[in-house]
Amino acid sequence: MCDRCKCISLLKRKGISITILRRYVIKVLTLAGRSLTPPEILRQIQKFHPINKVTLYRILRLLEKKAIVKKILTISNVSRYALIDPQANGNKHLGPHFICMVCEAIIPIDSLNIDSILKKKLGSKFRGPMELTIEGICPKCRKEVK
């Protein structure tokens, strides 16, 4: 199944209507293969199709509610969004991870399971935003800068 058909069946499965812009948001996130900020997504889509930022924010909220994308925490007060793709098991953005500000390498922090720790502390009913991204400069780029 091609990317286009995958995308359409995903939107249908979630019970929301299929529009060009929703498909572009998912396409851009798929092609990027990493988390993107709303302005980044906006610029990418605008290369192919006109889109207003209001629409993008509305689409992102919808896709988040439908569990198609995930809002990710960042240390620099910038929000990032990543696809939740159940088929991509090697998806590095879905757990807490470190992202290099220079080369954008992603280093997952597997051993850090905030979700389960918080549930222990706060009771099993706890539901909240749980993603953690820490930005910095990875060891490789740090050497090159110095």
Place this chain on the structure above:
Amino acid sequence: MCDRCKCISLLKRKGISITILRRYVIKVLTLAGRSLTPPEILRQIQKFHPINKVTLYRILRLLEKKAIVKKILTISNVSRYALIDPQANGNKHLGPHFICMVCEAIIPIDSLNIDSILKKKLGSKFRGPMELTIEGICPKCRKEVK
């Protein structure tokens, strides 16, 4: 020693000049006993003394550089600042913690030591922003809301 004198000696110790507004920033954070956002600090100070937001941001940057306050990560893309008080060992904001959006209760997550985990992963030279605050609704308030 009273709060006023403590504050003055702190600024002197750090080698920066003593101004009314710097003292107010420290005072407000001390009285609050928890982390505050820049707009919160601004409103608090304005109750007692006129202050411009530009000045507040400059003071916060300075106090952060001088290790008097700490910038804290928040899940909602809002920055928070907390005093670094070496005498207050029970200071709940300095490690990663959960803050209730309703009652503002602070629940430290002691078992989560992001700092040391990252250092292991990324090498001992790693220095970066390491504070984590997670906002949500604590079990007590969740019961009351429902």
Place this chain on the structure above:
DNA sequence: AAAGTGCTTGCAACTTAGTTACATTGTGCT
């Protein structure tokens, strides 16, 4: 296939956090 209803998008205007350049004021030193 056409047509209508309601969901989706765009537009304009706004809010809020945060920054910069430059003018003014106040702190700290002599």
Place this chain on the structure above:
DNA sequence: AGCACAATGTAACTAAGTTGCAAGCACTTT
């Protein structure tokens, strides 16, 4: 007390994100 320079205020700006309303497009029903 007065001077130099650091600290503050003013105004104007950027950038993210939101809201209300009007226009357009997707999906259903015939």
